[in-house]
Amino acid sequence: MNAIANAKPYFPGWQLLQIPGPSNVPAxxxxxxxxxxxxxxxxxxxxxxxxxxxxxxxxxxxxxxxxxxxxxxxxxxxxxxxxxxxxxxxxxxxxxxxxxxxxxxxxxxxxxxxxxxxxxxxxxxxxxxxxxxxxxxxxxxxxxxxxxxxxxxxxxxxxxxxxxxxxxxxxxxxxxxxxxxxxxxxxxxxxxxxxxxxxxxxxxxxxxxxxxxxxxxxxxxxxxxxxxxxxxxxxxxxxxxxxxxxxxxxxxxxxxxxxxxxxxxxxxxxQEGMDNVFHRHARHARATRAAVEAWGLEVLCVEPEHQSNVLTAVVMPEGVSADGFRALMVNRFNMSLGNGLSKLKDRVFRIGHLGDFNDMMLIATLGGVQMGLIAYGVKPQTSGVEAAMAVLAEAL
Ligand SMILES: Cc1ncc(COP(=O)(O)O)c(C=O)c1O
CATH class of the missing domain: 3.40.640.10 (Type I PLP-dependent aspartate aminotransferase-like (Major domain))
Structure with missing residues (x-):
């Protein structure tokens, strides 16, 4: 056992607060x-x-x-x-x-x-x-x-x-x-x-x-x-x-x-302009959904025209604990994801992509989720991060 293996987790920088509100508060x-x-x-x-x-x-x-x-x-x-x-x-x-x-x-x-x-x-x-x-x-x-x-x-x-x-x-x-x-x-x-x-x-x-x-x-x-x-x-x-x-x-x-x-x-x-704010949220939502699809997971909302630009609720495969996954995300990567509420408890996790949020924060978020899925034993079908990057690289 070396010193690194014994180290208590310490997370420099800010926690990624990717619950669907409270959202990240700008400086x-x-x-x-x-x-x-x-x-x-x-x-x-x-x-x-x-x-x-x-x-x-x-x-x-x-x-x-x-x-x-x-x-x-x-x-x-x-x-x-x-x-x-x-x-x-x-x-x-x-x-x-x-x-x-x-x-x-x-x-x-x-x-x-x-x-x-x-x-x-x-x-x-x-x-x-x-x-x-x-x-x-x-x-x-x-x-x-x-x-x-x-x-x-x-x-x-x-x-x-x-x-x-x-x-x-x-x-x-x-x-x-x-x-x-x-x-x-x-x-x-x-x-x-x-x-x-x-x-x-x-x-x-x-x-x-x-x-x-x-x-x-x-x-x-x-x-x-x-x-x-x-x-x-x-x-x-x-x-x-x-x-x-x-x-x-x-x-x-x-x-x-x-x-x-x-x-x-x-x-x-x-300063940003409300139309730009709405556009930014829509684009991040689109990239997030592309990531979920690439991972081979399911978006909870089954009506594409009503899928939210604020958050994406992701259904965990049958028998996999969404709350266990969320706990791993906090303990390993210092990122908070939203939980499944009442009848959705332990079945879904929610990715917040709202508020003071940019492309790099989204890629960090999705990268974190992808690492977490692998660490938790939910093997992604393909790279969600790459799918999301393709959406973001395509157009502003
Ligand atoms: C859509 C919606 N309505 C109501 C509430 C309740 O608001 P609060 O928790 O601030 O009392 C929330 C909280 O997340 C919400 O998302």
């Missing part, structure tokens, strides 16, 4: 957070906060109000529901995967009559099924349709414009609530053009911030619903936040330094 965003905290009731903060709320609007594709809560995405889910519903209201939720199911459970816990349109966790939300259920609801009991834009547990992205079209074709007045927690800032999104009534978002994925901010963007119909909605609410009350865009004042202490970080992240996104 400029980290530096912005390291500024001294300032008085959130002072003039300097008010001026800063006003511009921030305005500059968020293009990211959501809206001209309407946006509120920011010091919360995780779950808080933003709850905020959306408590502002537009009353106890006992019916809401229709599309079961795209783990996160849609968690949102459904949250709605039940709030006292809503939440209905889950069943799905097999390998596809996007089905606009036809949503339309059919709404047509059955002749007396318009359903108050809202809730859809997760990018289902982070499965890597399926739903067509929100098609869901809106299905609601309209059914002649149903239900509000459309969309969770963009893992799509906003990574995948093209247009709240106003797509007729979304409430958009729910979080800070820790495409916006490239650490976790801690939750967002609701809402349009006139949702605002009107909030005026008569009777669900108890206080911390998440939109009304209390209404003055913020005008005064830069929040009803309670905002997460000041996360807002500094948000400013830096918005500047980075504006």
């Amino acid at each position: 400029k965003v980290l530096a912005a957070m390291a500024q001294p905290t300032i008085d959130h009731r002072g003039e300097a903060f008010a001026a800063f906060a006003k511009t921030l709320l305005d500059d968020l609007k293009p990211i959501f594709g809206t001209k309407d109000d946006i509120v920011i809560f010091p919360s995780s995405g779950t808080g933003a889910w709850e905020a959306a529901l408590v502002n537009v519903t009353s106890p006992g209201d019916t809401v229709l939720m599309a079961e795209t995967g783990h996160f849609a199911t968690l949102w459904f459970k949250l709605a039940r816990q709030l006292g809503l009559n939440a209905e889950l349109l069943p799905g097999d966790w390998r596809k996007a939300a089905d606009p036809q099924a949503i339309g059919a259920r709404l047509r059955e609801d002749k007396v318009h009991t359903i108050k809202a349709v809730c859809v997760v834009h990018n289902e982070t547990s499965t890597g399926a992205t739903s067509d929100i414009a098609a869901v809106r079209a299905a609601i309209d074709a059914a002649g149903h007045p239900a509000l459309l609530l969309v969770d963009t927690i893992s799509s906003l800032g990574s995948v093209d999104y247009h709240q106003d053009d797509w007729g979304v009534d409430v958009t729910i978002a979080g800070s820790q994925k495409g916006l490239m911030l650490p976790p801690g901010l939750g967002f609701n963007a809402y349009r006139a119909k949702a605002k009107a619903a909030a005026e008569t909605a009777r669900m108890p609410r206080s911390y998440f009350d939109w009304e209390a936040m209404r003055a913020a865009p005008l005064t830069g004042q929040f009803p309670y202490t905002p997460a000041t330094n996360l807002l500094f970080a948000l400013r830096a992240a918005l500047d980075l996104l504006a």
Whole structure:
């Protein structure tokens, strides 16, 4: 035994955080957070906060109000529901995967009559099924349709414009609530053009911030619903936040330094240009899927047109533990991959390719996965890294 063989693993450099959020935080965003905290009731903060709320609007594709809560995405889910519903209201939720199911459970816990349109966790939300259920609801009991834009547990992205079209074709007045927690800032999104009534978002994925901010963007119909909605609410009350865009004042202490970080992240996104950001994510997703195919493994989402640009969930061969593989990846290569959630536990691993991410980071990620597969005894059919490099070398 020599000294090297006995050495404890030590990993110079950064850990590759390739879970599908929280994503890697850019150095400029980290530096912005390291500024001294300032008085959130002072003039300097008010001026800063006003511009921030305005500059968020293009990211959501809206001209309407946006509120920011010091919360995780779950808080933003709850905020959306408590502002537009009353106890006992019916809401229709599309079961795209783990996160849609968690949102459904949250709605039940709030006292809503939440209905889950069943799905097999390998596809996007089905606009036809949503339309059919709404047509059955002749007396318009359903108050809202809730859809997760990018289902982070499965890597399926739903067509929100098609869901809106299905609601309209059914002649149903239900509000459309969309969770963009893992799509906003990574995948093209247009709240106003797509007729979304409430958009729910979080800070820790495409916006490239650490976790801690939750967002609701809402349009006139949702605002009107909030005026008569009777669900108890206080911390998440939109009304209390209404003055913020005008005064830069929040009803309670905002997460000041996360807002500094948000400013830096918005500047980075504006510098790159949103179309370029979306294109970069699409290209990395394409290269990742080419790698998975070359390895001879299966992408969990079976609908090619809905495969996510944010993450790729990879199905492990029968009898091979995805969690054992993920543990090896951390211990040998200092890279975190996403786990399989609830019914996908131990069956899939998820590669996050979102946020502050470039070609070289992707190749390092895929190289790590390929080495890990070999070390774990899952012999790749061919080189996924080469397949991905071919995609990346082909065009920008
Ligand atoms: C699509 C989606 N919705 C909701 C959530 C829950 O957000 P949070 O964990 O920030 O509360 C997540 C978290 O990953 C998510 O990916």
